[in-house]
Amino acid sequence: MTAQPEDRPETDQTEPEPKFRRRKDARPDEILDAALDLFAEKGFDRTRVEDIARRAGVSKGAVYLYFPSKDAVIEALVHRAVGSFVGKMADHITAWRGDPRPLLIRLVPIFVERVSDPRVLAVPKLIIREAPSHPKLAEMYREQVIGTAFPALTALFSQAVEGGYIRKIDPEMAVRCLIGPFLMHVMLEDVFGIRPSGAAPGELKLATLLDTHLSIFFAGLDPDPSPDPSPQKDMSHG
Amino acid sequence: MTAQPEDRPETDQTEPEPKFRRRKDARPDEILDAALDLFAEKGFDRTRVEDIARRAGVSKGAVYLYFPSKDAVIEALVHRAVGSFVGKMADHITAWRGDPRPLLIRLVPIFVERVSDPRVLAVPKLIIREAPSHPKLAEMYREQVIGTAFPALTALFSQAVEGGYIRKIDPEMAVRCLIGPFLMHVMLEDVFGIRPSGAAPGELKLATLLDTHLSIFFAGLDPDPSPDPSPQKDMSHG
Amino acid sequence: MTAQPEDRPETDQTEPEPKFRRRKDARPDEILDAALDLFAEKGFDRTRVEDIARRAGVSKGAVYLYFPSKDAVIEALVHRAVGSFVGKMADHITAWRGDPRPLLIRLVPIFVERVSDPRVLAVPKLIIREAPSHPKLAEMYREQVIGTAFPALTALFSQAVEGGYIRKIDPEMAVRCLIGPFLMHVMLEDVFGIRPSGAAPGELKLATLLDTHLSIFFAGLDPDPSPDPSPQKDMSHG
Amino acid sequence: MTAQPEDRPETDQTEPEPKFRRRKDARPDEILDAALDLFAEKGFDRTRVEDIARRAGVSKGAVYLYFPSKDAVIEALVHRAVGSFVGKMADHITAWRGDPRPLLIRLVPIFVERVSDPRVLAVPKLIIREAPSHPKLAEMYREQVIGTAFPALTALFSQAVEGGYIRKIDPEMAVRCLIGPFLMHVMLEDVFGIRPSGAAPGELKLATLLDTHLSIFFAGLDPDPSPDPSPQKDMSHG
DNA sequence: TATGAATGAGTCTTCATTCAT
DNA sequence: AATGAATGAAGACTCATTCAT
Numbered sequence: 001m002t003a004q005p006e007d008r009p010e011t012d013q014t015e016p017e018p019k020f021r022r023r024k025d026a027r028p029d030e031i032l033d034a035a036l037d038l039f040a041e042k043g044f045d046r047t048r049v050e051d052i053a054r055r056a057g058v059s060k061g062a063v064y065l066y067f068p069s070k071d072a073v074i075e076a077l078v079h080r081a082v083g084s085f086v087g088k089m090a091d092h093i094t095a096w097r098g099d100p101r102p103l104l105i106r107l108v109p110i111f112v113e114r115v116s117d118p119r120v121l122a123v124p125k126l127i128i129r130e131a132p133s134h135p136k137l138a139e140m141y142r143e144q145v146i147g148t149a150f151p152a153l154t155a156l157f158s159q160a161v162e163g164g165y166i167r168k169i170d171p172e173m174a175v176r177c178l179i180g181p182f183l184m185h186v187m188l189e190d191v192f193g194i195r196p197s198g199a200a201p202g203e204l205k206l207a208t209l210l211d212t213h214l215s216i217f218f219a220g221l222d223p224d225p226s227p228d229p230s231p232q233k234d235m236s237h238g
Numbered sequence: 239m240t241a242q243p244e245d246r247p248e249t250d251q252t253e254p255e256p257k258f259r260r261r262k263d264a265r266p267d268e269i270l271d272a273a274l275d276l277f278a279e280k281g282f283d284r285t286r287v288e289d290i291a292r293r294a295g296v297s298k299g300a301v302y303l304y305f306p307s308k309d310a311v312i313e314a315l316v317h318r319a320v321g322s323f324v325g326k327m328a329d330h331i332t333a334w335r336g337d338p339r340p341l342l343i344r345l346v347p348i349f350v351e352r353v354s355d356p357r358v359l360a361v362p363k364l365i366i367r368e369a370p371s372h373p374k375l376a377e378m379y380r381e382q383v384i385g386t387a388f389p390a391l392t393a394l395f396s397q398a399v400e401g402g403y404i405r406k407i408d409p410e411m412a413v414r415c416l417i418g419p420f421l422m423h424v425m426l427e428d429v430f431g432i433r434p435s436g437a438a439p440g441e442l443k444l445a446t447l448l449d450t451h452l453s454i455f456f457a458g459l460d461p462d463p464s465p466d467p468s469p470q471k472d473m474s475h476g
Numbered sequence: 477m478t479a480q481p482e483d484r485p486e487t488d489q490t491e492p493e494p495k496f497r498r499r500k501d502a503r504p505d506e507i508l509d510a511a512l513d514l515f516a517e518k519g520f521d522r523t524r525v526e527d528i529a530r531r532a533g534v535s536k537g538a539v540y541l542y543f544p545s546k547d548a549v550i551e552a553l554v555h556r557a558v559g560s561f562v563g564k565m566a567d568h569i570t571a572w573r574g575d576p577r578p579l580l581i582r583l584v585p586i587f588v589e590r591v592s593d594p595r596v597l598a599v600p601k602l603i604i605r606e607a608p609s610h611p612k613l614a615e616m617y618r619e620q621v622i623g624t625a626f627p628a629l630t631a632l633f634s635q636a637v638e639g640g641y642i643r644k645i646d647p648e649m650a651v652r653c654l655i656g657p658f659l660m661h662v663m664l665e666d667v668f669g670i671r672p673s674g675a676a677p678g679e680l681k682l683a684t685l686l687d688t689h690l691s692i693f694f695a696g697l698d699p700d701p702s703p704d705p706s707p708q709k710d711m712s713h714g
Numbered sequence: 715m716t717a718q719p720e721d722r723p724e725t726d727q728t729e730p731e732p733k734f735r736r737r738k739d740a741r742p743d744e745i746l747d748a749a750l751d752l753f754a755e756k757g758f759d760r761t762r763v764e765d766i767a768r769r770a771g772v773s774k775g776a777v778y779l780y781f782p783s784k785d786a787v788i789e790a791l792v793h794r795a796v797g798s799f800v801g802k803m804a805d806h807i808t809a810w811r812g813d814p815r816p817l818l819i820r821l822v823p824i825f826v827e828r829v830s831d832p833r834v835l836a837v838p839k840l841i842i843r844e845a846p847s848h849p850k851l852a853e854m855y856r857e858q859v860i861g862t863a864f865p866a867l868t869a870l871f872s873q874a875v876e877g878g879y880i881r882k883i884d885p886e887m888a889v890r891c892l893i894g895p896f897l898m899h900v901m902l903e904d905v906f907g908i909r910p911s912g913a914a915p916g917e918l919k920l921a922t923l924l925d926t927h928l929s930i931f932f933a934g935l936d937p938d939p940s941p942d943p944s945p946q947k948d949m950s951h952g
Numbered sequence: 953t954a955t956g957a958a959t960g961a962g963t964c965t966t967c968a969t970t971c972a973t
Numbered sequence: 974a975a976t977g978a979a980t981g982a983a984g985a986c987t988c989a990t991t992c993a994t
Contacts, residue, residue, distance in 0.1 A: 517846060773975060
């Protein structure tokens with residue numbers, strides 16, 4: 001998942017005129033940044049093109065200089081967000097053989113760090129909201145992001161089950177179990193403003209979630225000790 | 239979470255006039271049902287009051303006979319959905335002492351069955367989408383549903399950790415790990431149309447997820463055996 | 477060529493409420509009348525939908541209750557105008573055999589009387605102006621009006637030439653010679669405000685044109701007497 | 715009626731710098747040519763200044779270097795078109811005494827040849843269309859062209875009637891009868907794409923019209939022979 | 953109660969015109 | 974002289990809401 005809006009400011013530093021900057025090439029990104037903020041805040045339909053323009057520091061008409069329509073703005077937003085990040089991660093995952101946990105222990109923190117950037121997280125959150133009215137968005141994201149990451153993870157679990165490295169579980173479902181807690185965590189904050197006790201507004205404490213989740217998930221993946229006659233695990237409950 | 243719109247038609251049978259103005263008092267619910275379908279399909283902003291009216295089989299003006307505004311419709315929708323279900327469940331959870339797994343193994347399937355009803359699931363999905371433009375909705379849902387269920391589950395894990403029934407994990411995060419996979423599963427279907435291989439459109443295969451998830455999650459909750467060899471687990475719970 | 481907007485006012489007299497008249501069926505025509513006036517006055521592009529609405533005594537939105545778009549208004553205008561008048565005239569013309577002059581001396585005044593109604597004349601004038609931006613309009617008029625009348629007149633002259641009733645002229649061109657003077661007359665007034673000396677603004681003095689034109693045109697049609705001295709003209713027709 | 719835009723390119727050959735800023739003073743004319751094409755094709759309102767600029771091969775801003783506004787462009791167009799042609803013709807006409815036919819048989823073909831140039835014809839066609847929104851245009855054309863030509867022709871017929879050279883007709887109307895067929899012919903092609911059978915698209919076959927029209931019109935002008943058997947017509951003039 | 957015609961505020965989009973470069 | 978990015982006023986169209994019937 002996504003955008004690197006932080007890259008642009010640096011190039012601006014060298015610009016001689018900070019006032020009337022006709023930085024034709026920077027404008028689209030500035031507009032997208034403004035749009036992302038507003039869409040995340042009020043939703044696509046409640047955001048006026050003029051709002052986007054104002055926040056980007058340009059006039060209403062300028063938006064149409066770079067994007068043919070309001071719909072094109074949100075589409076460009078998603079397009080910009082789907083970078084090579086997921087592809088690279090998927091490659092690593094696909095190449096892996098054996099117990100997935102050593103790989104995940106390295107990769108999940110990278111993923112977590114990435115989604116810790118509100119701007120990065122904003123895109124999938126936006127897609128979740130606008131999917132019914134903008135199927136194109138969901139389609140793009142599915143093709144470029146979900147469709148790359150999920151099959152890779154599914155294959156990872158699949159070969160691990162076959163190799164006996166982990167418990168016999170449905171690989172597709174395991175992927176949902178791996179990622180789900182992060183989604184839950186993020187949505188709880190985004191939709192209801194519910195944060196872990198002690199977290200400041202906007203603070204996600206993803207590290208705590210990561211620790212808790214992986215400690216449970218990884219332990220839960222251990223192969224069933226049945227070939228081992230000693231009954232050290234007691235499942236005799238309800 | 240929750241309407242049972244299918245219940246109403248039966249009660250209508252007892253009405254004396256089945257021809258004229260039948261189900262007079264059912265109108266609001268019919269309108270809400272129509273609205274729910276449309277909001278789920280196209281989102282709140284893209285649904286016209288006239289669409290709702292048409293689908294409910296009434297005139298545009300009739301909607302305003304029962305609801306003062308379009309916003310009131312979506313609010314009533316959420317209001318109707320938050321019944322006593324969650325409260326009852328929360329009571330059970332709060333009363334529980336000891337290993338949470340025996341309780342969860344009973345409760346989770348009930349929860350799963352409930353969210354298997356598309357109409358029930360439609361409400362939280364709607365809230366997720368409309369939250370930024372309708373904070374009231376999220377607020378209601380947080381107060382009545384999330385705010386009841388999550389603290390109860392948190393307390394459940396909390397006492398279990400304290401009692402040594404499960405691994406030492408952050409209880410708030412554990413709740414996210416418990417529910418997250420279901421959210422992930424549902425959103426994958428809803429937003430991207432991604433279903434487990436072999437599932438028909440609309441089919442959720444929640445049972446498979448439930449099996450996989452709980453087998454991992456429950457095993458993952460086992461107290462770490464190494465630092466604490468003595469099985470001090472107390473099974474005396476109610 | 478053709479609306480009869482004058483028919484409606486009479487039916488209104490019987491209406492009980494002159495104020496809030498929800499005469500759903502009269503509205504479209506009122507809107508078309510307003511639109512015709514304004515289009516004729518300022519052109520299609522310079523006329524705002526709100527102008528039309530105001531002149532028709534309704535709100536902007538009401539226009540969209542009856543017409544899906546501004547384009548649809550001008551199209552409906554032309555559609556309404558192409559009535560059966562031309563068809564009936566064309567039938568008479570087509571049925572005629574022999575010297576065309578006795579027929580024309582009856583028909584042309586009827587045509588002239590018809591185009592004396594400013595509302596009737598407004599439509600072809602509008603089409604002339606909007607043809608490049610609304611090819612559909614020109615197409616409709618060509619199919620229903622021009623394409624009916626001109627071929628009929630061409631055939632009329634054609635058979636007259638063959639029968640030796642008139643001079644050997646190109647029938648297609650003769651039609652242009654028959655109608656052209658009226659077009660010239662009308663455009664002179666419409667475009668440049670040039671009227672015959674002594675005519676009041678808006679007054680067309682079509683009768684004078686008719687007299688002059690037909691006296692010249694009819695005399696001009698006489699078969700050339702020199703090569704053929706015998707008056708073989710056959711006046712025995714319907 | 716009249717521009718000769720084709721004249722300019724030749725004069726450019728004498729320019730010393732064919733590479734840089736060639737035809738500097740030709741720019742306005744190039745812009746007008748581009749504008750004329752586009753106005754004729756899509757109408758004034760549907761033509762964007764940028765379209766004109768692009769077709770003229772200059773930037774949008776350049777148009778404003780030569781013309782203060784879009785309206786000024788169309789006005790310049792008409793201004794450029796009203797040359798001395800009409801004036802000279804009118805002088806000839808005004809000077810004439812006696813039967814107008816010998817004069818017309820010479821002049822009408824010249825007029826016809828002139829309007830055979832699409833660029834020349836484009837201007838009056840444009841005026842017809844834009845008259846309601848640009849009264850200034852019609853005014854200019856009326857003053858310079860119509861107001862010169864029509865009175866001259868009217869006087870021509872007037873003196874001919876008085877001298878007994880032609881039938882007693884209304885001179886003003888006779889002018890309409892003389893020019894009308896050409897207008898009809900041209901509009902039929904322009905508005906409805908209706909051409910004489912056998913004519914290629916854009917081909918006007920004005921010669922055929924001219925033959926037909928003048929043969930009828932001239933014969934039609936003959937003084938009524940009945941009351942006066944003696945052929946008093948005097949054709950002896952230059 | 954119920955209807956649906958009517959309203960008009962709100963928003964996207966276009967484009968003539970300006971102006972820094 | 975020339976460019977084209979930028980502006981913002983203007984206008985088509987939508988739709989929540991009202992209200993006469």
